[in-house]
Amino acid sequence: MQKSEKTVAQDNGSQKNCGFRQLNLEPVSVIILEKSEIFRQALTGVLRAFGVRDIRFSDDPEAALELMFKRPADIVFSDWSPSLDGILFLNRIRRKSNETAQYTPVIMFSAYTDPKYIATARDSGATEYVAKPFTTQTIYSRLKAVIERQRSFVSVADFFGPDRRRQLVSVGNYDRRQMAQ
Numbered sequence: 001m002q003k004s005e006k007t008v009a010q011d012n013g014s015q016k017n018c019g020f021r022q023l024n025l026e027p028v029s030v031i032i033l034e035k036s037e038i039f040r041q042a043l044t045g046v047l048r049a050f051g052v053r054d055i056r057f058s059d060d061p062e063a064a065l066e067l068m069f070k071r072p073a074d075i076v077f078s079d080w081s082p083s084l085d086g087i088l089f090l091n092r093i094r095r096k097s098n099e100t101a102q103y104t105p106v107i108m109f110s111a112y113t114d115p116k117y118i119a120t121a122r123d124s125g126a127t128e129y130v131a132k133p134f135t136t137q138t139i140y141s142r143l144k145a146v147i148e149r150q151r152s153f154v155s156v157a158d159f160f161g162p163d164r165r166r167q168l169v170s171v172g173n174y175d176r177r178q179m180a181q
Contacts, residue, residue: 022051023144029054031073033064035084039132043077043109046139061089068093072100075146080110080121087124094125094160102160103153105146109134125161127151 030052034040040057047055056073058064061084068076076093080086086108093101108121109130121129128142151162 023147025051025143026053028052028075028147029071029073030056031064031067031076032057033059033061033076033078033084033086033089035059035079035081039079043134043139046136049136050140050143059084061085061092064089065092068101068104069098072098072104074104075143076104076106078106078108080108080112080117086110087120090121090124090126105150105162107142107146123159125159127162 025047030047032040032043032055034043034057037059040059044055044057054073056067058067064076064078067073078086078089090106090108093104093106095102105127106125107128107130108126109132110117110121111132112118113131118129127146130138130142153160153162
């Protein structure tokens with residue numbers, strides 16, 4: 001998502017969404033990669049209820065990548081399941097795509113809820129992680145997080161993606177992380 005799109009996080013005056021400040025999501029474009037038509041329809045319905053109008057989807061990672069290359073989305077939702085390798089798809093976006101796509105927030109959703117899977121998604125460059133089955137509130141909170149709390153991207157030999165640190169932690173008299181160049 002481009003930082004110039006400040007209208008995304010502006011209050012549109014509606015307070016109907018579970019007590020959250022309603023985001024204006026009309027200008028946001030989304031790509032959904034999901035094998036299950038039921039989950040695709042459910043997520044599409046939730047996103048439409050939030051005001052997202054530009055929703056494209058695919059059940060095939062290659063087709064979803066083509067969608068990204070033709071017209072990049074502001075946010076990508078990607079499944080990770082035995083029948084869909086969301087991690088491989090994420091790696092292709094983060095390491096082997098055009099610059100615009102590389103910086104796109106990717107919200108990974110999966111029935112894999114063990115911490116090792118969440119760490120794998122994070123270490124592969126997922127911006128957020130949602131456990132299936134998801135709730136409307138969870139989807140909203142992840143959308144809000146990627147819009148309002150955009151993270152810097154890190155590029156090192158074996159990782160490209162959003163900064164995995166969620167908070168600054170003091171380590172003595174100085175923060176060693178700031179000293180690394």
